[in-house]
Amino acid sequence: AMDTDLSSQDRKDLDKFIKFFALKTVQVIVQARLGEKICTRSSSSPTGSDWFNLAIKDIPEVTHEAKKALAGQLPAVGRSMCVEISLKTSEGDSMELEIWCLEMNEKCDKEIKVSYTVYNRLSLLLKSLLAITRVTPAYRLSRKQGHEYVILYRIYFGEVQLSGLGEGFQTVRVGTVGTPVGTITLSCAYRINLAFMSTRQFERTPPIMGIIIDHFVDRPFPSSSPMHPCNYRAGEDSGAVYPSVEDSQEVCTTSFSTSPPSQCVFTVTKAHFQTPPPVVTDTLKVPVMGLAFSHQLSSSRLSYQPAALGVGSADMGYPVLFTGGLNAAHPHQLIGPGKEGGVPPVPNQPAHGTQADQERMCTPLDGVHYSAATPSSSEDTETVSNSSEGKCGSPHDLLETIFVRKVGAFVNKPINQVTMANLDIPFAMFAPKNVELEDNDPMVNPPESPDTESPLQGSLHSEGSSGSSTGNTHDDFVMIDFKPAFSKDDILPMDLGTFYREFQNPPQLSSLSIDIGAQSMAEDLDSLPEKLAVHEKNVKEFDAFVETLQ
Amino acid sequence: SCPLSSRCCAPSGTMNCRAEVLEVSVEGRQVEEAMLAVLHTILLHRSTGKFHYKKEGTYSIGTVGTQDVDCDFIDFAYVRVSSEELDRALRKAVREFKDALCGSGSDGMGQISLEFYQKKKSRWPFSDECILWELWTIKVNVVNLANEQERQICREKVGEKLCEKIINIVEVMNRHEYLPKMPTQSEVDNVFDTSLKDVQPYLYKISYQITDSLGSSVTTTMRRLIKDTLAL
Numbered sequence: 024a025m026d027t028d029l030s031s032q033d034r035k036d037l038d039k040f041i042k043f044f045a046l047k048t049v050q051v052i053v054q055a056r057l058g059e060k061i062c063t064r065s066s067s068s069p070t071g072s073d074w075f076n077l078a079i080k081d082i083p084e085v086t087h088e089a090k091k092a093l094a095g096q097l098p099a100v101g102r103s104m105c106v107e108i109s110l111k112t113s114e115g116d117s118m119e120l121e122i123w124c125l126e127m128n129e130k131c132d133k134e135i136k137v138s139y140t141v142y143n144r145l146s147l148l149l150k151s152l153l154a155i156t157r158v159t160p161a162y163r164l165s166r167k168q169g170h171e172y173v174i175l176y177r178i179y180f181g182e183v184q185l186s187g188l189g190e191g192f193q194t195v196r197v198g199t200v201g202t203p204v205g206t207i208t209l210s211c212a213y214r215i216n217l218a219f220m221s222t223r224q225f226e227r228t229p230p231i232m233g234i235i236i237d238h239f240v241d242r243p244f245p246s247s248s249p250m251h252p253c254n255y256r257a258g259e260d261s262g263a264v265y266p267s268v269e270d271s272q273e274v275c276t277t278s279f280s281t282s283p284p285s286q287c288v289f290t291v292t293k294a295h296f297q298t299p300p301p302v303v304t305d306t307l308k309v310p311v312m313g314l315a316f317s318h319q320l321s322s323s324r325l326s327y328q329p330a331a332l333g334v335g336s337a338d339m340g341y342p343v344l345f346t347g348g349l350n351a352a353h354p355h356q357l358i359g360p361g362k363e364g365g366v367p368p369v370p371n372q373p374a375h376g377t378q379a380d381q382e383r384m385c386t387p388l389d390g391v392h393y394s395a396a397t398p399s400s401s402e403d404t405e406t407v408s409n410s411s412e413g414k415c416g417s418p419h420d421l422l423e424t425i426f427v428r429k430v431g432a433f434v435n436k437p438i439n440q441v442t443m444a445n446l447d448i449p450f451a452m453f454a455p456k457n458v459e460l461e462d463n464d465p466m467v468n469p470p471e472s473p474d475t476e477s478p479l480q481g482s483l484h485s486e487g488s489s490g491s492s493t494g495n496t497h498d499d500f501v502m503i504d505f506k507p508a509f510s511k512d513d514i515l516p517m518d519l520g521t522f523y524r525e526f527q528n529p530p531q532l533s534s535l536s537i538d539i540g541a542q543s544m545a546e547d548l549d550s551l552p553e554k555l556a557v558h559e560k561n562v563k564e565f566d567a568f569v570e571t572l573q
Numbered sequence: 574s575c576p577l578s579s580r581c582c583a584p585s586g587t588m589n590c591r592a593e594v595l596e597v598s599v600e601g602r603q604v605e606e607a608m609l610a611v612l613h614t615i616l617l618h619r620s621t622g623k624f625h626y627k628k629e630g631t632y633s634i635g636t637v638g639t640q641d642v643d644c645d646f647i648d649f650a651y652v653r654v655s656s657e658e659l660d661r662a663l664r665k666a667v668r669e670f671k672d673a674l675c676g677s678g679s680d681g682m683g684q685i686s687l688e689f690y691q692k693k694k695s696r697w698p699f700s701d702e703c704i705l706w707e708l709w710t711i712k713v714n715v716v717n718l719a720n721e722q723e724r725q726i727c728r729e730k731v732g733e734k735l736c737e738k739i740i741n742i743v744e745v746m747n748r749h750e751y752l753p754k755m756p757t758q759s760e761v762d763n764v765f766d767t768s769l770k771d772v773q774p775y776l777y778k779i780s781y782q783i784t785d786s787l788g789s790s791v792t793t794t795m796r797r798l799i800k801d802t803l804a805l
Contacts (some may be wrong), residue, residue: 060641065633065655065771067623076622078638144749151743152640153652158736162650195740198747447666493619 029203033137037202041097043074044145045104045125048152048209049089049178050079051156052106052123053332056165056174058252064295088251092178098127100205107177108161109250113170119187120174121213125185128208132201135360143405144200148209151198159195159213165253175250188214259408590705594746595738596712599647599731600724601681604713605664606644606670607735609754611711612663612687612779613642613653614739618688618746619707620654620774623764626758637772648732651739673783674715681715683783690774691753692763705776706751776802 028038054061063078073079090103098104103126126324135141156162165174186194197209558565599607624633638655653660667685673684689707719723753775756764763772 058652060643061652064639064653065622065636065638067771069622069625069633073636076634076636078636139755146617147746150639151746153615154617154739154743157641157650157652158739164650166650196747197743205721283756492644 024276030139033203037137037141037204038097040145041202041207042093044207045093045098046089047074047077047079047149048104048123048125049106050081050085051149051152051158052108053082053085053176053253054080054164055153055162056108056176058165058168058253075078075142075149077146077149079149084251088178094180096180098180098207100124100129102181103127104182105179105181107179107187108165108253109177109187110164110168110172111159111175112172117175119189119214120164121159121211122183122185122188123211124183124209126208126210127205130201130206131203132206132517133203135201135203135205141200141202145207148198148200148207152209155195155197155211159211160215161213168253176253176254177250185212188212189216191215202553212567252341262465408431589618590708591750592708592710593709593741594712595741597713597731597734597738598714598716600718600727601671601672601675601715602732603646603727604674604715607731608651608667608670608685608711608713609642609653610644610647610649610651610735611661611738611742612685613660613665614651614742615687615709616659616663616774616777617652619777620656620659620772621765623767623771623773624653624761626757626761629633630757633756635771636771644732646728647702647735648728649735651735654772654774656769658769658772659772663779670781673781674713677782679783680785681717682713683711684710685779686710687780688778688780690778692776694763706753712768744788 063080065078093104096102103124105118106123108121108123109117109119161174180273192212192214194210194212197211199206199208597607617639620637622637624632624634626632630716639652639653641650642653643650668682670685673679674681683744687709688705690705693702693704695701716727718727753764761767764776767773767777
């Protein structure tokens with residue numbers, strides 16, 4: 024009875040408006056997380072194709088994903104369209120940042136004019152969305168993505184899942200539009216305990232270990248649709264957007280396990296990457312849906328080199344497309360050796376029981392796939408591609424992104440950029456300039472102590488050195504010139520600098536010296552039996568004392 | 574007040590006028606960017622594409638483009654309508670405001686107002702009425718900072734504050750309260766500013782006031798200068 028008030032034309036129009044509104048909403052959100060400034064032109068002559076009188080570009084992949092998620096449905100009560108924005112570091116840790124929700128509630132506005140008021144209000148709501156997408160914390164993060172992390176999006180339809188946002192997430196309402204069939208609401212729930220993860224921290228070196236807390240490594244809803252990078256570069260025209268590859272070779276599959284964390288490296292193999300990937304040294308985990316990857320921060324050395332996409336833009340930085348699982352059509356089809364040199368055979372793994380259609384496999388959008396690999400003990404990067412043949416008929420462009428992780432996260436600069444001056448070491452400026460490589464960095468790799476004597480012992484024998492450029496101080500810091508702050512030479516006969524130099528290497532306390540220390544320890548050990556005997560004699564007194572305490 | 578729009582008309586009643594006030598504390602060099610961010614965000618919501626009237630009273634609407642703007646002195650970015658004419662007009666107004674605000678004779682406190690109005694034609698000898706239907710006032714307090722560290726903190730803090738202001742503005746816009754009726758062709762100039770070639774904002778006016786050190790507001794710096802001169 025409710026809907027009879029709405030003419031069929033109005034109903035058709037309204038459904039169309041809502042559908043295109045949903046698609047445009049997704050475009051605005053994803054484009055706002057591409058990491059680039061968006062610019063579209065105003066046009067005084069209506070082109071007829073600009074929905075809601077706003078110039079919002081349509082990135083075809085995004086539209087495709089949105090349509091797929093909607094699957095012909097419209098947002099309705101209990102069926103919301105959600106765009107999830109998350110961050111993934113070069114080490115493979117990911118964290119949900121925002122969920123944008125387009126929902127419908129039951130509150131109807133019967134009086135409102137569909138073709139006019141609803142349309143204009145939807146336009147206004149899109150403008151609000153443009154504004155709000157720039158003011159949540161993820162915007163600034165997305166502007167700085169590329170090297171240490173990327174921003175990904177995922178669209179799903181159904182119930183809103185906010186649990187991945189951590190505690191205390193905040194919500195901002197973008198707006199609402201009443202319609203005769205319900206009220207459309209658009210809002211964003213965003214994580215706030217990344218507030219300390221300001222973009223400054225991502226730029227700074229040395230990196231900060233463990234700054235990602237409360238991130239979901241094990242996704243609670245493994246049967247989720249794959250995530251996509253926000254910062255891929257679509258073609259300028261709406262034409263050739265899908266990356267194409269000359270030879271559609273093996274499609275790498277992802278194999279991630281939710282259970283025990285393993286040291287996984289995600290590699291995305293470029294199909295025409297000539298050098299054969301190194302041999303895997305460890306078994307792969309059972310494949311699981313799409314995005315359930317689990318791994319831990321570890322200190323192995325893996326190298327990360329962003330590779331360029333075959334077609335399209337040059338500096339993709341970090342194109343990361345998470346596509347899940349195995350080929351829907353051929354769940355057990357894996358490529359054995361011979362297709363790509365050096366790839367070891369992988370036993371067929373059963374796909375976990377999720378609907379095949381939820382894994383976005385082998386569509387033209389599948390530019391990139393993952394395989395798990397484990398790092399070897401050597402310092403070279405080693406990756407393995409566990410290839411699976413994708414019988415999807417569409418060309419794939421697969422990217423190889425090998426991750427380098429030095430000791431400490433987020434250090435992805437080329438090695439020669441890391442200089443001592445960048446590190447937060449006191450008097451770093453005075454360190455010898457040839458210490459450029461992190462490998463030689465004493466803060467990273469402390470120098471070995473001399474074989475014969477301990478440094479402690481060494482300093483015992485110093486003869487009141489003046490502290491300048493002698494060998495008995497720590498070898499990696501050479502004091503070229505010592506200019507203590509707030510200290511002048513001409514005020515006192517002895518200034519701070521002189522004092523420091525004179526007393527820089529005082530003799531060790533005798534109690535700390537090893538010989539004497541060892542001696543006293545030996546004495547202590549010898550005297551133990553005696554002491555024990557005495558205590559045993561007095562055990563009754565001790566017990567009485569303990570009684571008084573209770 | 575000091576109208577900076579060329580469309581000047583007699584002051585009018587303010588019935589049905591929605592008034593919003595925003596306050597910011599910024600450094601001198603941040604004034605312009607902060608004001609532009611707020612004004613552009615408001616005008617983004619209060620501008621449509623150009624109307625093209627057809628026969629039988631129907632019209633089609635042009636397309637509004639948008640673009641991201643990064644601030645240089647504030648950790649902040651905002652979206653504005655893609656219209657160079659509109660941007661120029663706002664920048665001119667904001668620059669005058671900033672010069673007055675940060676000039677000598679000012680204690681760094683003032684406010685800039687963005688009014689949306691409709692024109693109601695009156696018969697001769699009465700001049701047209703301007704009916705205010707939405708008024709935005711941004712109160713500004715200019716702070717002076719001592720060192721670079723404070724400036725860096727200010728960059729971030731003002732950025733965060735502006736994020737809040739954008740959210741506030743969007744909240745107001747979402748209330749879907751009074752908006753002028755879509756006009757017929759003959760009435761369009763009473764509702765919209767049709768002078769721009771690519772977009773069509775509602776008729777608006779920007780004015781400002783600077784508060785002098787005594788706390789009272791002076792409407793122009795000129796008046797104060799004249800006063801000072803006469804006092805000599």
